[in-house]
Amino acid sequence: MNSPTPDPADALRPRLPSPLRPVADERFERHGVRLLLKRDDLIHPDLPGNKWRKLAPNLRAARGRTVLTFGGAYSNHLRATAAAGRLLGFPTVGVVRGDELADRPLNPSLSRCAADGMRLLFADRTSYRAKHEPAVLARFTADAGAAAGTDPQDVYVVPEGGSNALAARGCAELGAELRDDPEGVSVAAVACGTGGTLAGLAAGLGPGRRALGVAVLRGGFLGGEVRGLQRAAFGGPAGDWSLEERFHFGGYARATPALDAFAADFEDRHGLPVERLYVAKLLYALSTLAAEGAFPRGTALAAVITGRPDAP
Template sequence: MNAPDLERLRPRLPSPLEPVEDERFARHGLTLLLKRDDLIHPDLPGNKWRKLALNLRAAEGRPVLTFGGAYSNHLRATAAAGRLLGFPTIGVVRGDELAGRPLNPSLARCAADGMRLLFVDRAAYRAKHEPAVLAGLLERAPGAPGDVYVVPEGGSNALAVEGCAELGRELAGGADVAAVACGTGGTLAGLAAGFPGPVLGVPVLRGGFLGGEVRALQEAAFGGPRGDWRLDERFHCGGYARTTPELDAFADAFGARHGLAIERLYVAKLLHGLVTLAEEGAFAPGTRIAAVVTGSPEPQADSSR
């Protein structure tokens, strides 16, 4: 089998780095920059492109099986890549109660792009990495199980981390600090490896486990730790896929001020965290802070990683 020609998709790389005038940063002598990874590709935006690119080359046109929730950005991006590049895709969806119901807009888009959806109960989904559970899922996938290429939830594996290291290299010289919202930790692990300065990760779910995930991903990708990174766990708004009226108001105001629609579950939490840290004096005057815009808002709330 041959690896797909990803250049056929014409990704916009490097993605733009745009300064924004915001007095909440300027009054502390800070410059806010937006790394517009959301503009890389309309169907595979942001960290989804960076995480999938090397995995798709490794798949070499074989069917790709991956995992996500009912509104998964990652599932949508994988399905779109399958349609655009001509390979089969299988999405394992958390929640067997969804089987037989009308598909929500997110899953309907996956299906329209040719993705076969497999609904599993939440216990099986949590155990998806166990060999027996994964073998059962592969048996349900079309084709021979040995021909299916498996990508983990959120796309985060060693190849994804290597792909995201390019994000850090693109920012080198253009910013002093880089910051990104984190779900599964793959983007942070790669960004920190490629960026020569400090990197801040803002988890969008609670639990305090993400540091271990980032370290494990860097071990898998590079054989050990890379970069100067830290996490600030204060801005998840109560857990994954949760927002608050205050966060919604912040995102609306930021978008109106800067002419940019703000995705709620990742980007809004990141920007709110950076405004708070600027007010707290966390950055020295003169610091250029690059906030990675990893995606665009969806018509409905996204509840996946």
């Protein structure tokens, strides 16, 4: 077994708490809503936002063992895990959805994973969907051990997107930061892929505040995922939260000209580079919801900025 990894909070020196910055935007102000940006993208250059918050407790639990995780061809989670392995000195293995990708040149996202030392295993889509089944997971674990040259018993599994009970507890710290901030946040919103960030955010906000998740994938499954994560992490429902599932723009990594135009305009107005897979959909949703009157006048609305265009 490898020697224990340093505590990520010590070794990676994250910027915590992340800044909370008000922005003047008449699309919100005309409806009596004050917009604030929770700049979680500034936590760490290689592990920004919810990637840090979800991975850090899992890396403590892994204790320097080989980390096996899962993601698509453009997974930000795979990139962040690979970067953590490089920075902290532990082996990483990523199972990539789509065995047809093994016969193609690596895209820039997977190339970055490989450059950071991650061994990439490509799985057919049927096996990938069944990755939670014990027999399938055991096979992936054995393959990961072989790829990393370690005993499969020394492989620590982090689920797709990094979302598990440990991750939800890590993201509760995000809610606590917003709860304790003097800006008086009443609603905190985050883009959601696997639900771990929303599960923890709602728990950490405490009573009198609401968490809002904006789904970036189709399917209507996220509510069940969030409830399951809260049961595993906190023993049951925790905090006031809701999901908005109208703004996935066709699914993960899908966009429209309207979304691209909105993101470019937001960049011009506020000097914030807008990540397109998650953050653009979040901000577009919040602007639309404000226009629909979804937030009472006087709402202090915090949008959690979980990543940057040039970061994992």
